[in-house]
Amino acid sequence: MTSVKSPLVARIERFPIAGSFTISRGAKTEAVTVVAEISLGGHAGRGECVPYPRYGETPEATLAAIEAMQEGVARGLTRETLQATMPPCAARNALDCALIDLESKRSAQRAWALLGRPEPTAGTTAYTISLASPEAMAAATVKAAHRPLLKIKLGGEGDPERIAAVRKAAPNSELIVDANEAWTASTLEKNLDACAAAGVTLVEQPLPAGADEMLAQIRRPIAVCADESVHDRTSLERLRDRYDAVNIKLDKTGGITEALALADAAKVLGFDIMVGCMVATSLSMAPAMLLTPLARFVDLDGPLLLSRDRDNGLRYEGSRVFPAEAALWG
Template sequence: MTSEKVPTLEARIERWPIEGNFTISRGAKTEAVVVVAEVTHGHLTGRGECVPYPRYGETPEATLEAILGMTDAIGGGLDRLALQSAMRPSAARNALDCALLDLEAKQGNRRIWDRLGRAAPVPCVTAYTISLGTPEAMAAAAAKAAHRKLLKVKLGGDGDGLRIAAVRKAAPDSELIVDANEAWSEANLAQNLAACAQAGVTLVEQPLPAGQDGPLANIRRPIAVCADESVHDRASLSGLRERYDAVNIKLDKTGGLTEALAMADAATAQGFGIMVGCMVATSLSMAPAMLLTPMARFIDLDGPLLLKRDRDRGLRYDGSLVYPPEAALWG
């Protein structure tokens, strides 16, 4: 018999169908594959969700194994702060970190932002993603979403000038940000930035591959450039200021909300703008990231909007607004 005094850990892989498909420069997918961790202590259970990302060598199976590998440590009383050194930054650590934070909030009977001494999140504008495709297909998608205040446009290299011009024409009143997902090159960098500036784009995410982004320090950037794949946690901020104006903070990269909040503080102190990003996932992945929104200029937490269905008691979306999570969901 398991004592109620001993925390227990469970985890599982879940698959959530995407509405249509989600396409970026690296490929397309039709479902979101997530891993959920649950830490139970007595009658209370904390939950966390992560998205293993192949770009960083992660798979759902290996992530599940990494989480379950912490079973004895969790049972022995490993807390959230000790977790930071017990696991490397990863999707697996994110799921566990968020589960422990959720449990901490329930045990204290207070919302997690109050326990952490952070500003309470409020309803905020989130981006809505336009997948990569032909200029015609992207224009059609943008026209359907033209009522939204902020659109995030996935680009992919050659022909991006035509794509962004088509999207702008279809959504003349929306603020546009662009995500190239490392697909540009030094040869087309200036041309593509100019095309985005011409279309009134506010921000470009990760135009060049991580590790090959040095040219960004040597050109005049007509619009703000945001690091995504080039930045993961606080340790990766060093040396980026000459190349980037902002950083995209994602909990699956930082290895959880604990590091993400510390990273946001450090990035702000170093003069970076803050973007809060996400993978395609359910509201359980988005909810912890809402604690970062008071510090962010750009918020991209539209993952559940891209799914055929979301979790029960998921985040509330009202047009372009996303609302803070209810305690029944997380935190």
């Protein structure tokens, strides 16, 4: 039996973070990504993903999951077939984005035109302040206080002091907060009140996914956004009385195909949209830019947190992020 040579290759890549990046679940000093590349007819399409330990993903397992699709890709795997073949996960994201990039290059169309979407334009991205002591966060915030939108990582005990210190250091910036599931039923209302007092616009995922029912039982003084609680369209219905917005990340949805469908469905249900990212290179950010015309909040600062980005990366001017050139993706 003759084996079919696959046009799919995948690899793990590592990019150092400038300093370290800290959230409630820990710190890291490098972004570990997995890249899928599909070649056909002299063209190559790429997609990048970031395996997330929160969902039991590792770079090695993600690489293996992508490589397990080699025969399917060789036999003409389509994006539509991919959605039915793999569950939403980082591996599917890399493959979905690689297939779109390949189709875009082969058809000489930009990805948004190919997908029937509006062309993304430059927009303002949030810039992340890592979790630390109130004093250290204030010092980091002073350096970023010129940015119009800051995303503040919180982590539980001491959060009211952290957000007060950040607000004092950046009196003119719009603030959004990400608790990364670190709050509890006993601290929820106190922390929300502290954020409201600091003029915070939005709080992401204050309670653990699966234990967030209290959000439907209290008066929420500011908008609350689902992150770990939302993955794809099947997640939405149970969130309607708990959240005001949803954070759409391609590694959760398993690619831009489902991400766009999720955004459309969320809009119909009245949710605001945040387009978010993991700490990754511009190759991860580029397809997510297709969501920005639908988004109230854009959080695509991953490359700004790295010591170096990949070649042909997105252009950033301060907090303004510009859509990808075709040499990068789509």
